[in-house]
Amino acid sequence: MLYFLLFAWVKSQTVITEYFEPYKNLINVIFFITVFLILPLLSLWISDNFVNQSEHYKIGEEAEIQAVDSFRSLLLEPWTVVQNFEFPYRKWGDIDIILIGTGGIWAVEVKGYTNRVRNIGDNWHFKNKFGWWKLSKHPAKQARRNAVRLKNYLDAEGVNVGWVESVVLWAGDELNLIVEKPETPVWKISELPTMGGFWQKQKFSVEQVSQVVTVLQNSVNQSKKKSK
Numbered sequence: 001m002l003y004f005l006l007f008a009w010v011k012s013q014t015v016i017t018e019y020f021e022p023y024k025n026l027i028n029v030i031f032f033i034t035v036f037l038i039l040p041l042l043s044l045w046i047s048d049n050f051v052n053q054s055e056h057y058k059i060g061e062e063a064e065i066q067a068v069d070s071f072r073s074l075l076l077e078p079w080t081v082v083q084n085f086e087f088p089y090r091k092w093g094d095i096d097i098i099l100i101g102t103g104g105i106w107a108v109e110v111k112g113y114t115n116r117v118r119n120i121g122d123n124w125h126f127k128n129k130f131g132w133w134k135l136s137k138h139p140a141k142q143a144r145r146n147a148v149r150l151k152n153y154l155d156a157e158g159v160n161v162g163w164v165e166s167v168v169l170w171a172g173d174e175l176n177l178i179v180e181k182p183e184t185p186v187w188k189i190s191e192l193p194t195m196g197g198f199w200q201k202q203k204f205s206v207e208q209v210s211q212v213v214t215v216l217q218n219s220v221n222q223s224k225k226k227s228k
Contacts, residue, residue: 063112063171070189078209095146100212103201106165107150109143112172122183139168140184157215
């Protein structure tokens with residue numbers, strides 16, 4: 001990029017007309033500020049952001065495994081934990097975790113970052129050396145979209161569950177998370193063992209749970225066949 005900008009600048013020196021002559025010095029100043037000040041800062045920000053996104057992806061995978069292990073150790077039958085559920089034909093993105101039990105159905109979006117993260121209301125930001133920035137992917141919106149898509153999919157398959165709940169599960173360092181009046185529930189892995197009363201709520205019968213699990217399992221099997 002720097003090479004092409006320098007090339008363009010050199011070429012411009014030979015084609016500047018008399019009309020632009022009075023502004024030649026100003027144009028040169030703007031050019032050098034852009035090349036030697038703004039571009040390096042922009043490159044540094046892009047590089048830092050890329051490294052962070054790569055780290056976040058790796059941590060996210062580890063966080064998801066930790067979350068699934070936690071749920072499976074806590075939720076006994078008739079609860080079922082489904083990981084990385086993909087809708088048929090990959091029409092939409094996958095759902096990190098689906099919880100199906102007599103206490104309800106939950107679409108869980110798992111997040112874990114190395115940076116400090118804050119969730120105030122429905123706003124999500126992360127902090128780096130340049131300050132607070134909006135997360136490129138809004139965790140709560142992802143969870144809500146997945147919940148609606150899952151409900152619509154189950155309805156289409158003839159299983160009316162009324163509603164699918166959405167939740168963001170924080171699986172990173174809990175000291176890095178700030179939460180104030182979240183619009184979408186935010187759980188922490190350390191809090192899961194204390195939620196016994198929640199898991200015991202009766203919203204669905206065992207038969208309803210079995211119907212949902214069967215539909216999702218059939219979808220998983222279809223996806224496996226198509227991937228072969």
